Amino acid sequence: MSENKETDCLCFYVNGKKVTENNADPETMLLSYLRERLRLTGTKYGCGGGGCGACTVMVSRYQPGTKTILHYSANACLLPVCQLQGAAVTTVEGIGNTRTRVHPVQERIAKAHGSQCGFCTPGMVMSMYTLLRNKPQPNMEDITVALGGNLCRCTGYRPIVDGCKTFSPESNCCQANGNGAGCCVNGDSPPERSENRYLYPDNPPLFSTQLMAEMEPQVSQLFRGERMVWVSPVSLEELIQLKTSHPQAPLVMGNTNIGPDIKFKGAWHPIIISPTRVQELFEVTKTLQGVCFGAGCSLSVVKALLEGLVQEIPEEKTEIYRSLLQQLGNLGGQQIRNVASIGGNIVSAYPNSDLNPVFAAGNCTLNVVSKRGRREILLNKDFFVGFGKTSLKPDEIVLSVFIPVSRQGEFMRAFRQAPRKENALATVTTGMRVMFIEGSSVVKELSIYYGGVGPCTVSATKTCAAVIGRKWDEQTLSEAYTQLLDEISLSPSHPGGQVEFRRSLTLSLLFKFNLQMLHKLWEMVWTGSLFAPIEGVSSAIRPLPKQLQPSLQEFQAVVKGQSGDDPVGRPIMHRSAISQATGEAVYCDDIPKMDGELHLVLVTSTRPHAKILDIDISEALRVPGVVDVITSKDIPGKNINYVHKCYCQVSCVGHMVCAVVADNRKQAKRGAALVKIAYEDLPGPVFTVEEAIEKQSFFLPQRMIERGNVDEAFDKVDHIYEGEIRLGGQEHFYMETQSMVVVPSGEERELKVYLSCQHPTYAQESIAETLGIPSNRVSCHVKRVGGAFGGKVTKTSIIACITSVAAWKTGRAVRCVLERGEDMLITGARHPVLGKHKVGFMNDGRIIAADLHYYANSGNTADESLLVIEKILLHLDNAYNVPNLRGRSVACKTNLPSNTAFRGFGVPQSMLVTENMINDFLFPEQIREINMYKEVSLTHYKFEFDPKNLLRCWDECKEKSDYGSRRKSVAQFNQQNRWKKRGMATIPIKFDIFSVRVSVRQAASLVHIYKDGSVLVSHGGTEMGQGIHTKMQQVASRELHIPASLIHITETDTSAVPNTCPSAASFGTDANGMAVKDACEILYQRLEPVRKQNPEGTWQTWVTSAFIQRISLSATGYYRGHDLYMDWEKQEGQPYAYFTYGACCSEVEVDCLTGDYRTVRTDIVMDIGRSINPSVDIGQIEGAFIQGLGLYTLEELKFSPSGVLYTRGPSQYKIPAVCDIPLQFNVYLLSGSDNPHAIYSSKGIGEPVLFLGSSVFFAIKDAVAAARVEAGMVGTFTLNSPATPERTCLACNTPFTQKVRRCHQPVSIHSLPQPIMLDPNPSMFANLNMEFSYCFHLTDLQT
């Protein structure tokens, strides 16, 4: 690169403002640049690896070739700032705000109730905004595709989609205001369908002509960082020169492979070459022979051009194009496809790349250039030589990729099966191409490539050879399956496990191809012959349905005569929804950096069970910027086992050992990586419940409860049946990771702690104890929490203690924000449970006796496990009156990270075992009805209740879902479809609202009325998205008889409202609502004299008079809670005030060949009394249901045989995405229900519905049962949870899974690493290879 043409000045635009950066750091991504440098904190960190979409921004670039501007959404966390030369970035702040004008996208998502905790909202907004920039009139598919790369853990997506839908001509109304109440945009002028609608005059221009001018002439750039040099050439010649001089330097295009490698695997490149401005890499040439894409073209550009081509040229020429489109539709999320380059995808050579099998089978070629000249390479098996390796020479550059048109008689298909339908790397992916001799069914050419079945893209060469020259018929294909099985024989320790499933998929995907080709041959060759289209073709080939249907949300209207000013009972929007949607809402890590602030990074154990011999911090302390290393020796007060003592033990991988504090996070991270811990491994780590049972490794006490006499009853029943089920754990995956800032005030040993947690008082007390100071010196502040779900009760406090010790020792503010991988590793999850049942029943279906055992895997500390196992037992009856019922539960102590509270707190595990027991009956819905509580009854702990509303929910659910006739349709569907099966299940729930500990059932509030009439409310609940502040505003409004707009709810602050209780157990509104009501009642009564003096006065005049008359305008409120108890000795009690009831019916369609499924419809009827805010409550219902659907069908924690958690980010751990929502999702709130035990007759709702996600699990099981009947298998079978595609497919027992099982070589157990049996399928855990998943933390590699 010639010196005179080079510049080190970076220039780009952010929200219309020019940014000039003279010292751009090659390691800085746009996300941290926006948040830390430009203080634009609306763009959020959720994962840092391109998997969650929280950091979505819009990038606009001028395209000199077409003289147009390309707008695309991108993940700021993977976008190097150095790559932004000449770009315009638009963030959520750039499109609208509450000070000037809110953008329609922000407004409509908010008004449709699509923002709960709000942490995902800016990302959602930006994805939708970008779509509208490019397509002002999107259809529903456009919307779901645009949102496909964005995760939300709270809402269940339906309201977000509804908000976005208002922009589509396909829909006129989102129905967000409830049935019949009209669209959320009512009152607005109808949405204009012009692009300008989305560009307000006060918005910055999206791409200024000034910037276009600055792009000319283009000069090379060179940026020197601390550890890396970034070179950005502008001509091919320069690029070749650079690559010749630095053959090992990567060419960074989309950075979607290199970025995660640097971030998660600690890869380091001294020089990075960024050829994104080399025009030759973006040229596209169309010829009669095919299309040639510049290697730098993004996958979105490739997709768009191919979509155009398949419209333009004759269909028979587009076989390869259509196969590529098939894969591109599901590859990554939209943001990934927008930046990932076609060349990068090929050269990355992922073993499960979606495109490479198609390129290889499709005879595509690469044009490659180097100093030695140009050459053409056929993309075949010789090109892919190993994991991430190709036959390219280090100095070679891929210039372009040539994709030929298909020839006469040539057909191609591509298939993939992934853990989630979209935005997930495939388990197995394939490209298959066949060419027939003209006019016959004889195979001339056959090419089959797979991904996911080896270290690289693999060719089934022998199988193809065995078929070529023969007729494409049953006999040939039958031999081909056998050959294929032999050829693609995965070793039991195959990276990623799932060996049986992968092998089965290779066969079933070939079968799908076979059927499609038979159909083609029938059209082409056998037309008019006696051959009929092959039976079952359509059900094997037809994709699962994906068209979203309008959904209903029905709730009770407010009582007749209720004042229009009284907001209680009305669907009021979440009070922060708009500021969340504009990015103005402040989360913990959005708090500006304090003067002298330090950052803390935790150092955790890499051993599951070991003695710490030594901690050497010397190297860490030498890292520039590192200020100190905090160990247990620094704890001035009590070490409540937070930081492990030196020379002490660690008991899980991820156990916190010490912490490094430095001037910034990067330095602290570097320091943490250099802390050397010497371990002495201790024998016999325990990972599974079986091992715990064998070694009697339990937390005590164990619990038992019995009604009637179970043993005697078993002697009298007609039948006895035994079974078991396992339920895996569940990661909370709150979108905002654990975050806190601890600020020492500098005098009187005071500390202010800003944190994202559910229980600020617990944090306050723990910090005070750790520091040895009284609680009155520590104030904890929670403005809002970006999702918690139980994971921010105990765990946050532990980390806050460590951060406080660091702040205490250094005297400086310390910030700790966990990265996603750290958070998942350290903070534990929902308890996995093994449940066993023995049930005794009569011929008429009455269950007379049931004996249930629960073993919960608690991990290495008790945390809340003992309460969890108690709750398990209190709920084992669910909705059923079993006269002789016994339950035993035990918390197993293992060497895994300590599990903790999670929405439902043991109930989702408990009831799954019960419902599974019932589901094994032939007609489970009837058995449910026969055994359901029918009249005022006693539970198994002798608590009297009336199940009337439970039965009403059940009946209404059956009626609203049209259960009877749909059951018949399902049966008919199953008769007509060999390879797709439908299943249905209806599940009831009876869920208590309580908190086990009596002391945490109280609440307090503080209400101030200011002289201007405005009101400030503080209470003990924390806002986590559940809408508690909105409901408190409604309560205060009703009690003070003033509009809600006069009321402000301030942050939760332990110095304003002391001794708060956790916001958990669906109890927040019940308790805090009563406390706020109490304070407001006191104030309203105090104002009575002034009201009487001036009955015609206004609120304002009364307040003024009250002040003049020296009436106190401030009051505290208190709620004592119910007097509840549970006596485990006597096995009786009244642990709850009331039950929330509900029922849910789900229908699914399962692809038996792949195990993939789609929820076709879900109907939920919930009794939540008189809802204080139906839209907030429906939001809780939908969100909890989708979280339950994730628990039971999708989310899977994977551990290594030595206890290392593998699933540490959205790339490995799949929570439901927009593609997982039921196609039709109806929610009905039971009418005419009252509840004397809670405020305004409402009921708690945060937790109960999660269990109803199991209706999808049981519907899948129902469909699997139908598939098994076809395979000649009747009777009960075990399907463990989650019912992933793997388990579902294997349970269907198709001829292909049978074939795999028959040929499965028995392997000596000693030759295998011992799997952790949190899950029943050993293959899943068999030596999950680090290399295979590319998003692992450095510490993994050391283990």
Ligand SMILES: Cc1cc2nc3c(=O)[nH]c(=O)nc-3n(C[C@H](O)[C@H](O)[C@H](O)COP(=O)(O)OP(=O)(O)OC[C@H]3O[C@@H](n4cnc5c(N)ncnc54)[C@H](O)[C@@H]3O)c2cc1C
């Ligand atoms: C969240 C996420 C989800 C994903 N999901 C999928 C999926 O479902 N299916 C799938 O197949 N893939 C998936 N991927 C992988 C993704 O498609 C690839 O990472 C991407 O295509 C690589 O392109 P890039 O431009 O980002 O490469 P970069 O990261 O920029 O570079 C990758 C490698 O390619 C080399 N390279 C790039 N261009 C050239 C060139 N012109 N000549 C020579 N070498 C070159 C670089 O030197 C580097 O070694 C996913 C990735 C992420 C982060």
Ligand code: FES
């Ligand atoms: S933070 Fe960027 S995608 Fe998750």
Ligand code: FES
């Ligand atoms: S609202 Fe989407 S993550 Fe909370």
